[in-house]
Amino acid sequence: MKYKLSILLAVLVLVSCKTTRTISKTSTKEVNPIFQLIEQIQKTQPQFKTANVSKLSLELQMKDRTFNVSATCKIKKDSAIFISIQPFLGVEVLKAELLPDSMRVFDKMNRRFYVVDYSNFSKRFGVNVDYYSIQSLLTAQFFCVGKREIQADSCKLVAVDNLAKTLNFENGNLIQSTQLSLQNVITSVQLNVKKSDYHLSTTYKDYTNTNGVNFPQNILVSANSENSKMSCNLSILKVDFNTDIKMQGTSSDRFTRGNIDDLLKK
Numbered sequence: 177m178k179y180k181l182s183i184l185l186a187v188l189v190l191v192s193c194k195t196t197r198t199i200s201k202t203s204t205k206e207v208n209p210i211f212q213l214i215e216q217i218q219k220t221q222p223q224f225k226t227a228n229v230s231k232l233s234l235e236l237q238m239k240d241r242t243f244n245v246s247a248t249c250k251i252k253k254d255s256a257i258f259i260s261i262q263p264f265l266g267v268e269v270l271k272a273e274l275l276p277d278s279m280r281v282f283d284k285m286n287r288r289f290y291v292v293d294y295s296n297f298s299k300r301f302g303v304n305v306d307y308y309s310i311q312s313l314l315t316a317q318f319f320c321v322g323k324r325e326i327q328a329d330s331c332k333l334v335a336v337d338n339l340a341k342t343l344n345f346e347n348g349n350l351i352q353s354t355q356l357s358l359q360n361v362i363t364s365v366q367l368n369v370k371k372s373d374y375h376l377s378t379t380y381k382d383y384t385n386t387n388g389v390n391f392p393q394n395i396l397v398s399a400n401s402e403n404s405k406m407s408c409n410l411s412i413l414k415v416d417f418n419t420d421i422k423m424q425g426t427s428s429d430r431f432t433r434g435n436i437d438d439l440l441k442k
Contacts, residue, residue: 199326211328213343216360217318222391224417227251227315231413234261238406249314250421257311258423273425276307281436282426289431296436304349316362316380316392320345321352361390374401387417 199214229249236243245263250256254276261270271282279292297305304321312319320327327345334353335342340363341356353366361383367376376399380392391412398407 199328208328210331210333210343213333213360214318214326214328214331217343217356217362220360220390221317221362222315222389224315224389224391225253226419226421227253227391227415227417228419228421229412229415233411233413235409235411236406237408239404250423251311251315252421252423253311253315254308256423257307257314271426274307274310279307280426280428282428282431283434287431288434289426289428290434290436292436313365313378313397314395316395318354318362321347321350321367323347372401375399386415387419389417391415391417 199211199218227250229251232247232249234243234245234247236245245261247262248260250258257272257274259272259274260268262268269283269285271284273280273282279294281290281292283289294306294309308319308324311317318326320331330345330347332344333341334344339358341358341360343354343356345352345354349371350367350369353368354362355364355366357363362380364377364379369375377397379396380394381396382393383390384393385391393412395410395412396407397410399405
C-alpha cells in the first residue's frame with residue numbers, strides 16, 4: 177500500500193502556493209481597471225459553501241509508473257477538506273484531513289498517521305503554502321501567491337488574444353500566471369519559482385453546471401523540476417454542491433505517529 181500513500185501525498189504536494197480570498201482595499205475601480213477584471217473573475221469562478229465529490233478518479237504519473245485509484249473528496253469551504261482513497265470497493269485505505277492549521281494523513285492499512293505543517297512544503301519547494309492554497313487550486317479560485325488578499329495593484333494583464341487572457345502576479349520568489357477564457361473563467365494557473373527550476377501547473381477543463389455551480393470536471397496538476405516530474409489527473413465523476421455533509425475527523429488513538437519528512441524522502 178506504500179504506493180497508494182505516495183499517490184495521496186503527491187496530490188497534496190503538487191498544490192503548493194498560497195491563496196487569497198478578498199481584494200486588497202488599497203485598490204479602487206477608478207485607478208485600477210484590473211480591479212474590475214478580478215471582480216469579474218470572482219463572479220465567474222465556482223461559488224459554493226460545501227462540495228461532496230462522491231466519485232473521483234485519480235491518475236498519478238511518477239517517473240515511469242502510472243497509478244489509477246478511486247477516491248472521494250468533501251469540502252466545507254474555508255473549514256476542512258477530507259480526501260479518501262478507496263481502491264477496493266469503497267474500502268478506505270488512506271485519508272487526508274486538511275484543516276486551516278494543519279494536515280493529517282492516515283495510512284489505515286499500516287495503522288500509521290502523519291501530521292504535516294504547511295511550512296514544510298514552503299521549505300521543500302520554495303513557495304508559501306497553507307490550507308487555502310490547496311482549497312483554491314482544487315476549486316479553481318483566483319488568488320495571488322503569498323498574499324491573503326488579492327493585490328490588484330500588483331497584477332498585470334500581460335496577454336490578450338482572440339481566445340484567452342493572461343493575468344500575472346509577481347513577488348520576490350516566483351511569477352504566477354493565471355490564464356482566463358474570454359468569459360473570465362480560469363483555465364490554468366502556472367507558478368514558476370525564480371531561484372530554482374520548480375514549476376507547478378494546474379489546468380481546468382470541462383466546466384459543467386451542477387446544482388447551479390460551474391465547476392471543472394477535470395483538473396490536471398503537474399510539478400516539474402530538474403530531478404523530478406509528476407502529475408495527477410483528477411476526474412470528477414459525481415459531485416453535489418451546497419448540501420448537508422458530515423465530516424468527522426479520524427481519531428489517532430489506534431495509529432502510530434510517523435515522520436512525514438522521512439516518508440517524503442522515499
